Amino acid sequence: MKRVIIGLSGGVDSSVAAYLLKQQGYEVIGLFMKNWHDDSVTISNECPWLDDSNDAMLVAEKLDIPFQTVDLSEQYKERIVDYMFHEYEKGRTPNPDVLCNREIKFDVFMKIALELGADYVATGHYCRKGIIQKDGKEIYQLLAGVDGNKDQSYFLCQLSQEQLAKSLFPIGELTKPEVRDIATKLDLVTAEKKDSQGLCFIGKVKLPDFLQQQLKPKEGVIVEIPKEQEIFRDNKVNFDSEEEKLQYLSRKIDYKIDYGKIVGKHHGAHYFTKGQRKGLAVGGTVEPLFVIDTDVEENVIYTGQGKEHPGLLKKVLFVSNDELHWIREDLALKTDENLQVKARIRYRQPLENAILHKVESGLYVEFENFQSAITEGQFVAWYQNDELLGSGVIS
Numbered sequence: 001m002k003r004v005i006i007g008l009s010g011g012v013d014s015s016v017a018a019y020l021l022k023q024q025g026y027e028v029i030g031l032f033m034k035n036w037h038d039d040s041v042t043i044s045n046e047c048p049w050l051d052d053s054n055d056a057m058l059v060a061e062k063l064d065i066p067f068q069t070v071d072l073s074e075q076y077k078e079r080i081v082d083y084m085f086h087e088y089e090k091g092r093t094p095n096p097d098v099l100c101n102r103e104i105k106f107d108v109f110m111k112i113a114l115e116l117g118a119d120y121v122a123t124g125h126y127c128r129k130g131i132i133q134k135d136g137k138e139i140y141q142l143l144a145g146v147d148g149n150k151d152q153s154y155f156l157c158q159l160s161q162e163q164l165a166k167s168l169f170p171i172g173e174l175t176k177p178e179v180r181d182i183a184t185k186l187d188l189v190t191a192e193k194k195d196s197q198g199l200c201f202i203g204k205v206k207l208p209d210f211l212q213q214q215l216k217p218k219e220g221v222i223v224e225i226p227k228e229q230e231i232f233r234d235n236k237v238n239f240d241s242e243e244e245k246l247q248y249l250s251r252k253i254d255y256k257i258d259y260g261k262i263v264g265k266h267h268g269a270h271y272f273t274k275g276q277r278k279g280l281a282v283g284g285t286v287e288p289l290f291v292i293d294t295d296v297e298e299n300v301i302y303t304g305q306g307k308e309h310p311g312l313l314k315k316v317l318f319v320s321n322d323e324l325h326w327i328r329e330d331l332a333l334k335t336d337e338n339l340q341v342k343a344r345i346r347y348r349q350p351l352e353n354a355i356l357h358k359v360e361s362g363l364y365v366e367f368e369n370f371q372s373a374i375t376e377g378q379f380v381a382w383y384q385n386d387e388l389l390g391s392g393v394i395s
Contacts, residue, residue: 092377275373
C-alpha cells in the first residue's frame with residue numbers, strides 16, 4: 001500500500017482531499033504545517049494557526065488517519081517572510097503564495113514527508129497532474145483544475161519535474177461546491193469553513209499591516225502624472241531588430257516629479273504596488289487615482305487617473321534567465337525561438353493570447369492585448385490548452 005502524507009491545513013479542500021485518498025486505497029497520514037510564531041511581528045490578536053491545527057486534528061480523527069504537527073516557522077521566516085520584506089524594500093511586489101508552494105510545501109515539507117517514508121505528498125489544490133511518455137521517459141504535466149473558477153495551477157507555476165513526480169492533487173477533478181458537498185455528507189468540521197484570506201499560511205493578516213511592522217514609515221509625496229505627458233508618446237518607431245522593439249515596449253519609464261504635480265503625501269513608497277487604488281487618500285480627481293509606479297529610492301509614488309491611464313498599460317514584459325522556469329523542460333525555448341501561448345500575470349486573471357520570444361538574456365512575453373499593471377516581482381505563467389508549461393518573475 002502506497003503511503004501519502006497530506007498537508008492538512010484545517011480547511012475544507014485538504015480535508016476532502018484526505019478522504020478521497022483514503023477511498024482510493026492509500027495509507028494516509030495528515031501533517032499540519034505550523035509556519036509562524038514570531039512574537040516580534042504580531043499577525044493578529046487571534047491565533048489562527050491554533051484554530052486551524054485544531055480543525056485539522058478533528059478531521060484526521062473523523063477520517064481515522066494518523067495526525068501530527070510540524071513546525072516550519074524557521075524556514076518560513078527565512079525563505080518567505082525575509083524574502084518578501086527584501087523585495088518590497090527594492091520596490092518589487094512578490095507573490096507569497098507561489099513562493100510558499102515552491103519553498104515550503106513542495107520542498108521543506110516534501111523532504112520531511114519523504115523521510116517519513118511517504119511515496120507521495122498531497123495537497124488540496126484545484127489542479128491536476130498528467131503523465132505522458134516521451135522519448136521513452138515519463139514527463140509530468142501540471143494541468144488546470146476542472147473548476148475554472150477555482151483553478152490554482154498558477155500558484156504551482158514554479159514546481160519542478162522532481163516535485164510533480166511525488167505530488168498528488170486529489171480534488172483537481174472536482175468543483176468547489178462538490179468538495180463542500182462531500183465535506184457536508186461526511187459531517188466534517190471544515191464543511192462550512194470560509195476559505196482562508198491573507199498571507200499564505202500566516203492567516204488573517206492584511207499585507208500592509210504586516211509590512212508596516214518591519215518596514216519603517218517614511219513620509220514622501222504622491223505625484224499625479226497626466227495622460228497627455230510627453231513620455232507616453234511613442235516617438236521611436238524604427239527598430240533595427242525585433243528584440244530592440246520588444247526591449248522598448250517592455251521598458252520601465254523613468255518618472256520625475258516635475259512630469260506632474262504633487263497631490264498628496266504617503267508614509268512609505270515600499271507599502272504600495274503598481275495598480276493599487278486603495279490607501280492613497282487623495283480626493284478631488286475626476287477619475288480615481290491608481291499607482292502607476294513607485295520609486296523606493298526617492299520615496300515617491302507616481303499616480304494617474306483612471307484604469308486606462310497609459311502608465312498602467314503595457315503589452316510586453318521581460319523575464320531574465322535566472323528567474324525563468326520551465327515545468328516542461330523538454331519544451332524550453334532556445335535563443336531566437338518563439339512560441340504561441342496563453343498567459344496570465346496574476347491569479348484568476350483570464351488567460352490571454354501571447355507570444356514568447358527567447359533571447360540571449362532571457363524571455364520576452366508579448367501579449368496580444370494591453371495588460372494592466374504589469375508588476376515587477378510578480379509571476380507570469382504560460383499555458384498551452386490547460387497545461388501550465390512554465391513561468392518567470394517579471395523583471
